[in-house]
Amino acid sequence: MSIADIRTDYQRDQLTETDVAADPFAQFSRWFDQALTAGVPEVNAMTLSTVSAEGKPSGRIVLIKDYDQRGFSWFTNYDSAKGQDLASNPFASLLFFWIPLERQVRIEGRVEKLSDAENDTYFFSRPVGSQQGAHASHQSQPIANREALEQQLVDVVAKFGDQPPRPAHWGGYRLIPERIEFWQGRPSRLHDRIVYEKQTDGSWSIQRLQP
Structure with missing residues (x-):
């Protein structure tokens, strides 16, 4: 079999506008909890993509450590390649891919450092x-x-x-989302895509995208 012949026809579930919560954090929590219940391996693993000062993208797997209405958080070395990218370009994207559920979540937004108190609390829990x-x-x-x-x-x-x-160069980041997309695999590559976008008044719009 050639690589071009490798494919999966997704048929497990569907996602409609009436299925999703009005708030994207509630929708994420719903899907995250379902992935936990389903025993998805490394359910907290996400691809973090950053862009350097020269405009070169880079992605790697990191582990989410918290999420709430403020955003999505992880920890790392601030002097690392991703830390240097974020120092020059404080925008990033996160991608969760829960294969057993045939689902993806894409999150884009601005990134900020966590407080010393938040960093200490997590560091000493490790x-x-x-x-x-x-x-x-x-x-x-x-x-x-x-x-x-x-x-x-x-x-x-x-x-x-x-x-x-705790080393001074070690701590957390929080991505404050501006856009969150929920993707559910469907047959014949006609996947369901529902995207939330943050509006200037703080509310979220909800729209279906073509696959």
């Missing part, structure tokens, strides 16, 4: 090994080999033990 790893890894920077990385961790443990402070 396993100690993850706290130590935040110090040991100079994310996105070259390194000679695996042994050198492991030695950096040894050095961190020797310095801080099992009570490392």
